[in-house]
Amino acid sequence: MKKYAALLLFALFLNGCDDGDLTVDTIDFDDIAESQACDPTTNTLLYKLKPQEALLFQMPEGTIKNDPGDYIYTIDPKTQEYNVVYRAYDGAVAKENICGIIPPSTPKVTEEWIGTNGIIEISTTQNEEPNKTDDGTRITGYTHSIIFKNITFNKPSGPQIEPEFEFGIYKTKVDPANLTFKTNPNGSAYECDEVARVYNYNNTFYLSIDDIDPALLVNVVTPSDQPRTSLITATQNKVFYKTAKAETGSITPAFVCAKLQPSAPAIEETWTGQLGVANVSGIIEVTTALIGQQVYEHTIVLRNVVLQKGNSTFKLGSHFVLGKIDRAATN
Known part of the structure; x- marks a missing residue:
């Protein structure tokens, strides 16, 4: 100036x-x-x-x-x-x-x-x-x-x-949002052990669902074309898209799952999923299948999720696949 x-x-x-x-x-x-x-x-x-x-x-x-x-x-x-x-x-x-x-x-x-x-x-x-x-x-x-x-x-x-x-x-x-996840032949998503978060990521960003509704990820096979659904709310299924500032480091699972966000990489932008409207938008959908006899595979889909930062908004799509979470069967 x-x-x-x-x-x-x-x-x-x-x-x-x-x-x-x-x-x-x-x-x-x-x-x-x-x-x-x-x-x-x-x-x-x-x-x-x-x-x-x-x-x-x-x-x-x-x-x-x-x-x-x-x-x-x-x-x-x-x-x-x-x-x-x-x-x-x-x-x-x-x-x-x-x-x-x-x-x-x-x-x-x-x-x-x-x-x-x-x-x-x-x-x-x-x-x-x-x-x-x-x-x-x-x-x-x-x-x-x-x-x-x-x-x-x-x-x-x-x-x-x-x-x-x-x-x-x-x-x-501006560069359009990059939502191409890290190469994963199994289409897996990830979940954190110490914080209630499921996510997928790449070196420059991660997309997460915080405090996911526990009823979505139960080890019970869902009937055909009858997935479990739950809405984004202020307390559950909170969706975030966060990008790393260039030249400050790469996004890693350790970074995403830390209880306190590390200083590196620096977060450049945070986009938040708008609250859901029943049968319209902001819907988290999970389909569960049994793989073999010991593992349940939960496929997580975001339906009509709109991400917002300030007054800017963009739509993920009507059927955006976050990925698959595998959980072992319990006796």
Whole structure:
């Protein structure tokens, strides 16, 4: 953020403002719907470019939130946290003029408008697509619609107030949830000895059911097409999808089953299964079969489970197999 603030000031000092051929009465970037970021990892400086014009929106890191909702910020000249700048140039402008550590000396700025007051409204929605292997969904990114309300631009001819000025949209990308379990030829799931948890996992994530309903895992064969079912509730069958932060370690059974969560790997995201609705969603289903004479095999399926983090949601699918738990027959 500080780097880009310095860049804006430096570019202004370097280029200066003088009389040029381009005369500007209104800012019009309507034909450029989508803005770009100098650094998509921080999203602190967004821009739109026309052949000889640039529109810039500078903000603190974290202003762009990957979570659906409406976010409101105030342009305050005292704090200078949010900066809206329009520039006209005497030649063709490129990304390097905005984002370069040392902006090129040409083209020169011929006119500059600076937003000094106003409200910033950012409306965020999630982008999702059908999952390739089932009827679930996966989040691929977010669309951020940005509007400035009652913004005052200080321009060479004096202040100008725009009741509503649409900056446009900015899109962020996220990696879709990875729910491919560790290679397991038997399709097994796992359960913890010291905590009430069944789960499946890979190096980068695990999907668990905490406090699973004991009535689901009884050593009695279920009749054909009559599985046992139970709903996700606040106290039973709590579903969690947790991902490991990159370069902090790998998910292991010891990590998943620890009574106190170890510090490594660090958990980056936690998604929680929405509470179940009878015959509709959030259903845990178990089918039990007898293998030989000594082992009962319990196949655990999540039906229409929706995972939520903040206001973001995605669906696992109507028939998502967690895996199989084997339990020995008891005399």
